[in-house]
Amino acid sequence: MLTKDKLLELYRGMVTIRAFEEEVRKMHNAGLAPGLVHLYSGQEAVAVGTCTALNSDDYIASHHRGHGHCIAKGSELDRLFAEIIGRRSGYGMGRGGSMHIYDPATFNLGTNGIVGGSVPLATGAALLAKLRGTGQVAVSFFGDGVLNQGILFESLNMAALWSLPVVFICENNGYGEFTEIDDVTAGRPYAKRGEAFDIPSEKTDGMDVLAVHETVSKAVTRARNGDGPSFLIFDTYRYSGHHVGDKQEYKDDEERELWLSRDPIPKLSEMLVAEKKIKQAALDELDAEIKATVIVAANQAKKMPEPDADDLTRHIYAA
Amino acid sequence: MLTKDKLLELYRGMVTIRAFEEEVRKMHNAGLAPGLVHLYSGQEAVAVGTCTALNSDDYIASHHRGHGHCIAKGSELDRLFAEIIGRRSGYGMGRGGSMHIYDPATFNLGTNGIVGGSVPLATGAALLAKLRGTGQVAVSFFGDGVLNQGILFESLNMAALWSLPVVFICENNGYGEFTEIDDVTAGRPYAKRGEAFDIPSEKTDGMDVLAVHETVSKAVTRARNGDGPSFLIFDTYRYSGHHVGDKQEYKDDEERELWLSRDPIPKLSEMLVAEKKIKQAALDELDAEIKATVIVAANQAKKMPEPDADDLTRHIYAA
Amino acid sequence: MPPDSQQTDRNLTLKDAVLEAMFEEMESDQNVILIGEDVGTAGGVFKQTKGLFKTFGADRVIDTPISESAIFGLAVGAAMAGSRPIIEVMFGDFLTLVMDQLVNQAAKVHYMSAGGFNVPLVLRTGIGVGGNLGPQHSQSLHGWLAHIPGLKVVMPSSASDAKGLFKAAVRDNNPVIFMEDRMTYNLKEQVPEDEHVIPLGSAEVKREGADVSIYAVTRSVHTALAAAEHLQVKNVSAEVVDLRTLAPLDVETIVASVQKTGRALVLDGGYQSFGITSEIAATIGELAFDYLDAPVMRLAAPDVPVPFSPALETMTVPNAEQVVAKVTEMYGGLG
């Protein structure tokens, strides 16, 4: 059983992400965060359950729905907001935006606009960790859509072949854009995609942060011990559809309600209160504190300047 | 049990390919067939066992080691030779060469210089056959090297998803260029790569033309009946190494002899004689006849003119 | 008729004009099928395939997994076997994922098979800058495609052209890349009904002029036209040549224009270095040297990843003021 501190860390992480995404939604609706913004709300248990099982120098590589991973791995909220609204203090000087957030300080190889594009990046970092014997582990986060991208299979093969310390994490939220994953994906269960390479593979409830944490912890231990990769599928749900503005006409209310009833945040808070780890009042206080922190960060970001003309051509080449 | 005629068709097919490849080797050594020439000798049972299970309007798509497939599907020997030595009467006017032989008359979507490149071509032809309800089947031949190319997995997924009439045939000759396939390929058995997509998958002896024929026939029936793809792996061997000129220092004699002892041609001929289907003398006659035919075709090709300057720019665009 | 064009008013957006072309070609030729991500029940992420699924059904409008390489390869195979697929690659940036099947297979099959097989397909893709989509969703790699023998490359600037060129593309027996700048999607104009087919390989002079020729494709044509208005005020009469297709390239029309005007500016929305403005400028320099009163100038996107930042993104789109400035430079100032 996890310590109270760890449990609160999980709770804090999920609530922070949820609050962050709500601010992003507002920013988008206010025209501050234009472009394609994909919210992570609903999937918090996956990012938080995973990143709390990692060391600070373990790598992650994320995808287009990646704010949650950045937060869970420890990026600064104001710099994240700043990037998402195109400000100079953002992680990419506002030049990357939501789908391109890189943070070397947290060993985050980036969110990514190419579906499947970041899978080999994590695998490559794992290759180097193995060659150098650093004990680092790399996590590759990807959506269910990647289950059909060739580069995933190529990466799985090399990871298995060389026993690389990488954990492949598929966040199956049921859809790729507006298409149901089950309509475009053959083979059941999907875990067989990992098993084909003799990689330990399993499916776990992605709405239960404790289950995620436990499953990932085992995989991380395996990786760190030199026993190679794991392929984990977490069933989860994107509350806001594909991107802010998606009317989600393709989803029915029943489905939405089912998943809302499985929301990972109340699930954890109810458990915490029931098991008397903490009082509801204290949680409410924590919620308020987190929300305040997030809003402060958002406001800080909004006050930041936009990049200037010189920034257009900065960093084309590294010195 | 197959009829005597069918058995002799199998025999004739394999002997023709073997004799053809011997002529190609001579042509290469004589400087007539420059470039990269990959001989099919040793793998005859796969091409012949497969193509004899197909209708004439079934599609095949082949790879860089593809002379055998073209012959087994019924291309004209002189035009094949002509292409391989760059003559105007070749299937591509001598502009494709060994790795780029296309024959619409035999529904051959081409040999191919890109490892894995032809897999989706066959799958696409199968898609159309299915949409049109023509009852045609497509066979995708590929080497073991393709077991690690992403495009294979993407194609398998769509073939399974849409129940396409395609038979995926992996010719596992143990090596990709100079690298042992087992050294670069994770997951055992390799058939799990097909099973991950719920595709009926199996491994069969690729040195036994009857076994190949039987396995493929079942798969073709399945495909024609609308029951979707199959994934077949045939273990086989390339006697001449990667390409003509390969000294094969990476292979030991023991291995070579083991495979020679499993040669599909004597295996069939011994069976034919033992089961009194035909006398050895008649087989010897047949051998001589086939060899003569092949040599005539080779000589015809050698007499053909090379393409002329205008052919350089012909067929850039279709009218 | 597709849902959006039932109006008798034929004032259509470019997006709807292409949709109409697609509808008409699918109706008149059973061999035309549409393949891509979200093109079916969803009707396209920009609603660019709306209604097609309902009309033509799942056998002709095929939703695919996210597997760009193999989807495109399947289309090549289906085309070789006798169909005429339209394949959508959602963003031009993802062409990077289909390059092998496009360049090493589709472009060369007709040649390698000595005419034995055709590959009649249309690869439709959205390009361009302007939606704050960031560096991986804003590229215009048309120069790459025009470099490859065997491919045709079409880039319409107007709704009417888009319809006529798309219909020609579908009927063409070669792999045709049809690139639509998303920023032109809502441009409206009167679009002819039905049999309106514009042959691939014909540029069009969109505005006649006497003093300087401005060459462009798709969105940049409008930038050129706007600049031409400004220049008129300065008494410079600019001719605007819309290339419409990069391959085949209408060299005759290109050269004829500059022979008349003596000055040329080539404009484009793609990265400048080793981009399409280079080819047009070099061609003019080679074939019309004796007619030139000034160096052939180029104006294209700066050589930087297209930034997300709204403040910076617009700086990567050549604008009318810059065109005017470049032309002014050719005159050594117009003061």
Place this chain on the structure above:
Amino acid sequence: MPPDSQQTDRNLTLKDAVLEAMFEEMESDQNVILIGEDVGTAGGVFKQTKGLFKTFGADRVIDTPISESAIFGLAVGAAMAGSRPIIEVMFGDFLTLVMDQLVNQAAKVHYMSAGGFNVPLVLRTGIGVGGNLGPQHSQSLHGWLAHIPGLKVVMPSSASDAKGLFKAAVRDNNPVIFMEDRMTYNLKEQVPEDEHVIPLGSAEVKREGADVSIYAVTRSVHTALAAAEHLQVKNVSAEVVDLRTLAPLDVETIVASVQKTGRALVLDGGYQSFGITSEIAATIGELAFDYLDAPVMRLAAPDVPVPFSPALETMTVPNAEQVVAKVTEMYGGLG
């Protein structure tokens, strides 16, 4: 020392010069690793990595499956994490398979991360025409790469340059594409020992001349030099400029040469249309217009798939006679 260069005679082939560079850089920097198909125990399909496996072992010389996209992606990830991978893509034609990871990831990471991550890697690949390898094994797609901001593109013409440029490429903190024309592999010359590093972005005048400037990279440099000899006989003094790197491009040296000679021919082994000769010609036309006595001419490979046929294949390689003819054209004939 790698096996092939133990001789005190420093007359090395280009292939061995690169091998030596690789050896030296791997020896002096533990972070340099080599990844690719058949690069290890087999020593490369052209013996271009011979001996490295034996010296540096399986942890630094890594044989891979045939998975170009992911191999390259792994290298990008490893580079971001702090190593300096050299990745071999066996044939330049197979670049089509790594374009996404190259263009959408490697080229843009440094920019998108505002300098947070570097991607210091060398993608080594063989290009060129001459082995009768057919349309899918003979392409030279350097123009594509030079078009992408963030990539460096190196194309050596001689053994000594190859060594110096390769060492610079390995030490560079960016993704560098190092393209070797297989037809230059056996060119020999004296190669300096050890600390011989040629900065990327510097062209070199390989032959001084007064009348015409010929620009080229890799194999074409030798064609230009041969043509220069022929032209000398006709009393035309040709200057040969070896660009050496396409990105960064040494515009200064390019322009200086034509300012001196007044005539320019750009030569290349890639497809002509929308290829690299276009960019160089356009640049010269723009920046040296007033110095030009004749149109800037281009001579590159015809826009056709490179045929297997020995009779036809040579027709796709620009030769010295054609160069002489082009230059002669500039003079309106030379009598």
